[in-house]
Amino acid sequence: MKEISIGPTLKRIRLERGLTLKVLSRLTDDKIEASNISRIENEKTGTTLDTLTVIAKALGTTASEIVKEAEGGQQVIAKPQQITYIPVLSWSQIDHWNEIKSKEIDSKAFELWLEAPRGSTSNAYGLIVTGDSMQAMTGYxxxxxxxxxxDPDKQADNHSFVIAKVTDNSYVFKQLVIDGPYRYLKSLNNSYKTIDVTTETLILGVVTAWGYGYTVNNLHPI
Structure with a gap:
């Protein structure tokens, strides 16, 4: 049975779409690393059907269409996925986000924008981390x-990373811990004290991704 080489087909579609390896990896929700995609394209490694299906979806096509082209069939016409961006707010703008987004947002109104992870709601926004309270020796x-x-519309669960407004009306970035009837906000830096969640504490949103520059990585809290 003749072995099918899908690498050149993947590379052709990616370059036709104008995607870098890194951006294509991002479009797989970081499930497939850019280095792995490169090895597949350059036929330095094979791939599974599951991996091909994920990459094909990110390219705007299907695994079966890619295989057909690789076998000498008609070239794939990919339907590009739309990449959306969200503004990076200052911490003082958090309270006013609902008011800000109710108006048409001018791209020049914000200095920084982030690539929104797929699955983000229209209410998602970005922040820049300040201080060292969420630095840890291991893990995240x-x-x-x-x-x-x-993302204000995501449900905060045990160990979710969250933005909260606490009793002194300040905003904090912490990890939510639910221990039976007790709920508290924990820093990853052990030199900081935990904060009890009271009836006055407002969980304003769940942190779903993080990174540097305009690209971010999906976050799956441990």
Whole structure:
């Protein structure tokens, strides 16, 4: 049985779409690393049907269409996915986000924008992390200056990373911990005290992604 080479087909579609390896990886929701896509394209490794299906979806086509072209069939005409961007707010703008987004947002109104992860709602926005309270020695660590995506419409669960407004009316970026009837906000830096969640505490959104620059990585809280 003749082995099918799909690498050149994947590369042709990607370049026709004007996508870098990194952007294509982002469109797979970071499920397939850019380095792995490169190896597949350059026929340095094979791929599974599951992996091909994920890449094909990110390219705007199907695995079966890619295989048909690789077998000598008609070239795939990919339907590009739309990449949307969200504004990066200052921390003082969080309270006014509903008012801001109710108006038509001018792209020049915000200095920084982030690539929105797929699945983000229309209410999502970005923030820049300040301070070192969410830096950790191991696991997830959010350094000062990194970008985070906040989605007010996502449900906060145990161990979710959240933005909250606490009793002194300040905004904090913490990890929500639910321990039976007790709920508190925890820093990843152990030198900071935990904050009890009270009836006055407002969970304003769940942090769904983080990164540097305009691209962010999907976040799956541990």
């Amino acid at each position: 660590s959010f350094h000062e200056g990194c970008s985070i995506v906040v």
